[in-house]
Amino acid sequence: MIGSDRxxxxxxxxxxxxxxxxxLMESSGHAVARVVREHADAxxxxxxxxxxxxxxxxxxxxxxFLDEYHVTTVLLxxxxxxxxxxxxxxxxxxxxxxxxxxxxxxxxTFSLPECDVVVDAMLGTGVTGALRxxxxxxxxxxxxxxxxxxxxxxxxxxxxxxxxAEGVAVEADHVVTFHDQKPGLxxxxxxxxxxxxxxxxxxxxFVERGDLRALSRPEDAHKGEFGRVLVVGGGPYAGxxxxxxxxxxxxxxxxxxxxxxxxxxxxxxGYEEGLIVRELAGDLVLPRHVDQLLDEALxxxxxxxxxGLGASEGTLDAxxxxxxxxxxxxxxxxxxxxxxxxxxxxxxxxxxxxxxxFAGMGGERADDWRERAENVEALAAELGQTLLVKGAHDVxxxxxxTRVNRTGNPGMTVGGTGxxxxxxxxxxxxxxxxATAGAIGAYVNGRAGDAVVDEQGYGLLxxxxxxxxxxxxxxxxxx
Numbered sequence: 327m328i329g330s331d332r333x334x335x336x337x338x339x340x341x342x343x344x345x346x347x348x349x350l351m352e353s354s355g356h357a358v359a360r361v362v363r364e365h366a367d368a369x370x371x372x373x374x375x376x377x378x379x380x381x382x383x384x385x386x387x388x389x390x391f392l393d394e395y396h397v398t399t400v401l402l403x404x405x406x407x408x409x410x411x412x413x414x415x416x417x418x419x420x421x422x423x424x425x426x427x428x429x430x431x432x433x434x435t436f437s438l439p440e441c442d443v444v445v446d447a448m449l450g451t452g453v454t455g456a457l458r459x460x461x462x463x464x465x466x467x468x469x470x471x472x473x474x475x476x477x478x479x480x481x482x483x484x485x486x487x488x489x490x491a492e493g494v495a496v497e498a499d500h501v502v503t504f505h506d507q508k509p510g511l512x513x514x515x516x517x518x519x520x521x522x523x524x525x526x527x528x529x530x531x532f533v534e535r536g537d538l539r540a541l542s543r544p545e546d547a548h549k550g551e552f553g554r555v556l557v558v559g560g561g562p563y564a565g566x567x568x569x570x571x572x573x574x575x576x577x578x579x580x581x582x583x584x585x586x587x588x589x590x591x592x593x594x595x596g597y598e599e600g601l602i603v604r605e606l607a608g609d610l611v612l613p614r615h616v617d618q619l620l621d622e623a624l625x626x627x628x629x630x631x632x633x634g635l636g637a638s639e640g641t642l643d644a645x646x647x648x649x650x651x652x653x654x655x656x657x658x659x660x661x662x663x664x665x666x667x668x669x670x671x672x673x674x675x676x677x678x679x680x681x682x683x684f685a686g687m688g689g690e691r692a693d694d695w696r697e698r699a700e701n702v703e704a705l706a707a708e709l710g711q712t713l714l715v716k717g718a719h720d721v722x723x724x725x726x727x728t729r730v731n732r733t734g735n736p737g738m739t740v741g742g743t744g745x746x747x748x749x750x751x752x753x754x755x756x757x758x759x760x761a762t763a764g765a766i767g768a769y770v771n772g773r774a775g776d777a778v779v780d781e782q783g784y785g786l787l788x789x790x791x792x793x794x795x796x797x798x799x800x801x802x803x804x805x
Contacts, residue, residue, distance in 0.1 A: 334539060338539065348415075354521070355384050355385065358385060358388035362476055370395050371396045371398075377402055377449050377450075378413070379408075380412065383412055383414075399425060400436075433459040438464070443476065448465070462483075462493065476498065481497070489509070503519070531728075532730050538766065554583070558585045558611065567594055568598065570584075570749035572601065574752045577767075604618075612643075613640065619648055627757070628657065630751070631645060631656055650670055655756070656675050657678060658676070675712065676714060678744065681715060687705065695721065699723070714768055716747070733769050742788025745788065746795075747768065751767035770795060774797075775794075778794050
């Protein structure tokens, strides 16, 4: 079962994999025509009532496969208002081939032609809320007609995710939905056909540019909506927590705090004026700092713990105690990962081990990414936490959902790229669930590294990734 937002991601991922929406539309239209043939008699009158989006485009295609019937296609709205290029191309194909088509400018001019079968393709899965005009009037006419009603993807007016309808909705006899069942269709009293339209399984498995749809921001967004990240790190090292803190800002966090021992606090601050450094007395993060860290974490949407901490016994005790008392969201990286298998925590964790650290957490190593994906899913389920296991193929799993990322390159074996990844994940985990944050974080980090290598070749520095993160997240496909 797949929701409307996820379906839009999968569509775009399929295009990124070389299966364009136009090809999927052709398959969708063919699937609709097959169901119409199952319920229409020879010579029946078929009326296609289509909207101006891709749902209508699917029906324009279907009309071309129904030549054995008397087909009339009714477009709700002006042809020049058709919203996508591929839908407009399929409308134009009907015009050039001189199919019977009509346009309806407003509800006062709508009249449903006499028919035996109606194809409802007014609105698809991405549209919610009450039907507007002329769709509302058209839906009432379809419901009043003495005809078999076949809806495309979801009955117009029905929410594809909930099955709710605000006001009038098409009362379908049959629904042809694509790729997978939609949750809202369980509430619809209609026969549902799930049509395979050729979306590859890889479009759901591999993280691709469609996943970046989750990063859209509303025009009226204000400060504080996109997360406060607290990085807990440093002591033996200063660069690692500084990289994570800066990466969180580059990935869209509104504020980035770094809690770090006094011996490196000034050094960390020197990397970036925008970092808010919280000094911890002494040379290492120790159990005596836990109360202060918990106080700092109260104002954070996500904590990133581990970068540059080191593995002294006292530091690991502090990490363990912090996680036992913390109940928020945390990205756990580097040496801090050692305590996760045995810690009892109410926190929601996104752990980012490389394959050696994964094995140290109890995971079984594997060279083949498919086998590794199974192993990562198994350990994630056992721990009850989300894992992002880094490698040539990054594997992200919460024990139920498992994704694979293929961005990145051998130049990223340089130290510090994992700290950048942890910071990106911290920003994303502030506003998304752990699995989504890990999947997009891995994709963005690798895409940033690919952009740097494309420009300058190998020999990159982890700091080179920082300026490449924003275009990797929000830029064009060439970022």
